[in-house]
Amino acid sequence: MTGPRRTLRPRRFTLRARLTLVYGAMFLAAGAVLLGLTYVLFNARLGGGTLNSSSTGPSAAPPAEASAAPTAAPGTPSGAPGPGPDPGPVHERFTDSREEALRDAAGNSLLTQGGIALLVVGAAAAGFGWLVAGRVLAPLHRVTDTARRIADAPAAGRGLHERIALAGPDDEVKELADTFDTMVERLDRSFDGQRRFVANASHELRTPLTIGRVLVETAMHRPAASADVTRLGEDLLQINSRHERLISGLLLLATSENEITERHPVDLADIVEHVVAQTAPAAARDGIEVTARTAEAWTAGDALLLERLAHNLVENGVRHNSGTGGHVRVTCGTRAGGGAELAVANSGPAVPPYEIPALFEPFRRLGGDRLAAGGGAGLGLSIVRAVARAHGGDAAARPRTGGGLTVTVTLPPDGSG
Secondary structure: OOOOOOOOOOOOOOHHHHHHHHHHHHHHHHHHHHHHHHHHHHHHHHOOOHHHHHHOOOOOOOHHHHHOOOOOOOOOOOOOOOOOOOOHHHHHHHHHHHHHHHHHHHHHHHHHHHHHHHHHHHHHHHHHHHHHHHHHHHHHHHHHHHHHHHHOOOOOOOOOOOOOOOOOOOOHHHHHHHHHHHHHHHHHHHHHHHHHHHHHHHHHHHHHHHHHHHHHHHHHOOOOOOHHHHHHHHHHHHHHHHHHHHHHHHHHHHHHOOOOOOOEEEEHHHHHHHHHHHHHHHHHHOOEEEEEEEOOOEEEEOHHHHHHHHHHHHHHHHHOOOOOOEEEEEEEEEOOOOOEEEEEEEOOOOOOHHHHHHHOOOOOOHHHOOOHHHOOOOOHHHHHHHHHHHOOOEEEEEEOOOOOEEEEEEEOOOOOO
């Protein structure tokens, strides 16, 4: 079981596709307006009498209709109207029909050929717009890819060394990339300073605690030491031991947040069996049964850090158990798809689901307790998650039905196969 990850939303209509669609639609709209205006002007030109003036006149009468005109009857005076229909209306109807047919043919040809040409040029314009949009948006893809790699880093502060370093004209996109690089650089310095501070503080605090423990032990073991001094020394040693564990946990937490530079194949099952063999006798004296079911579980990483991960999980299960009659079940094996999986389930009081995310934060305990009497430093699960993520894995927890908690750590395969 892995912890919550950023869910990938379905692919939306990309900005490049939208820009291409806008380019193509605008070109088609402008072309359609131009074609319509041409069609209107063409019809207006044809309707302005150009064909009439060229096709009418004294010599334009159709030969058939001119020969069909009746001749004057013999004896009829010259210039007197002869019998039969007047040829004028027939000639005008013929001319109008020819003009209308010619106008319709020319308009249809203009619309058909112009429409085909508009579609072809529009498709070419859309393709050109696609290429231009891709070229313009390429720097934004670099910004997005860099931001995604930083966001997908296993631990906070990991991956902040990356920079976009965009080259090109000093435009809005380059300004965005440079601003992003500045922000990431400041975050990187902040995380590095925090880790150095924790490491230095831990090292500096270890010395006085070690000196204090030696002085207390010397005072306790003097021949003249009274029973009160011995009891006081035992209490002081317990407090000193807790502070030493706290400082060791801080140092380990600061170290495990860094990238694991040297990785070696490790069988997590061997580590788990060793840890259980160490902790089971002490847990049995408190009435808590620790059992393990292991199988080969190969991964790659630092064996010492992975041992501390397993030790913290088992120790956390024992500490937060229900006392006499409680149990801790450790399961280790290869998970589906490759990689190692370690699950530690312990009995104990019920854990509300909304409390679980806070358990992986430093110095957080169940119910928000931050008192020193809890027996732990509040770093156990924080170190577990930090070590797991430093190895490219993750840690998650879920409440058990009968009370207690199940913590699952997943680690990637060793990559040797």
